[in-house]
Amino acid sequence: MKAENLAGGQELLCINTEKVYDWILNEATFDLTLGDLELPLNPITGDQLECDDIDIDTVTCAVAPTEVDPIVILDRVNQEFVVNGAEVTLQLVSIRKNFEVTVFVDLIPDLGGATVEVGTVEFTRCEQVILCAPEGTDVDVTYTDLDCFVCTAVCDPGTTTEVDEIDVTVTVRLCQSIQSTFDVTLEIVADFCQPRDILPFPPCPAPTMPEQCPVVFPNTAGNGDNGDNG
Numbered sequence: 001m002k003a004e005n006l007a008g009g010q011e012l013l014c015i016n017t018e019k020v021y022d023w024i025l026n027e028a029t030f031d032l033t034l035g036d037l038e039l040p041l042n043p044i045t046g047d048q049l050e051c052d053d054i055d056i057d058t059v060t061c062a063v064a065p066t067e068v069d070p071i072v073i074l075d076r077v078n079q080e081f082v083v084n085g086a087e088v089t090l091q092l093v094s095i096r097k098n099f100e101v102t103v104f105v106d107l108i109p110d111l112g113g114a115t116v117e118v119g120t121v122e123f124t125r126c127e128q129v130i131l132c133a134p135e136g137t138d139v140d141v142t143y144t145d146l147d148c149f150v151c152t153a154v155c156d157p158g159t160t161t162e163v164d165e166i167d168v169t170v171t172v173r174l175c176q177s178i179q180s181t182f183d184v185t186l187e188i189v190a191d192f193c194q195p196r197d198i199l200p201f202p203p204c205p206a207p208t209m210p211e212q213c214p215v216v217f218p219n220t221a222g223n224g225d226n227g228d229n230g
Helices: 220-229
Strands: 011-038 054-065 071-083 086-107 115-131 138-156 165-190
Touching: 011 086, 011 115, 011 138, 054 115, 054 138, 054 165, 071 115, 071 138, 086 138, 086 165, 115 165
Parallel strands: none
Antiparallel strands: 011 165, 054 086, 071 086, 086 115, 138 165
């Protein structure tokens, strides 16, 4: 049956979207110990870097979710809760989050002071949250903020056969949005969107004449002399 237009140009529409079953925001901070990170080669000379070649006070880090399986839902278990005096079944959701931390260090000024990447280490953190997330719903985790800073850094000189290494402790802080969702088809009354008006092109500019210098040219004094002689 063809839907008839409603008052105001609205129509009865069916749309596909996601229903949010539950939504929480939380944050977490955790420390990592990254040991035995071998110093890389000098990107300019190709020589093996040593502790004396780096400024240990400039060690920094960057953290990001892994490209493969950044979020894994391990399990969800029904549990009974009393909320506002009513008994409700919610789910205890176990989540595994995979990250990678990359460590950087600056070379000493004598070597140009460039920033070089020391290495990348993957790590995993797990947590449990209480959600309305029955079987069939998707649990989505989005990081609204994800950052890290280096707490301590120490360089260990190697031997004639070993590469110099640095040991770093890193603090990672994250803010996250966790939602349980399910694809639904909704029937709503709404207006269709209309395209905006086309912006006009600016008109062509009128011809302009460069600023003149009448005091300098023509030479009015010279023209006067010629006139007197005539």
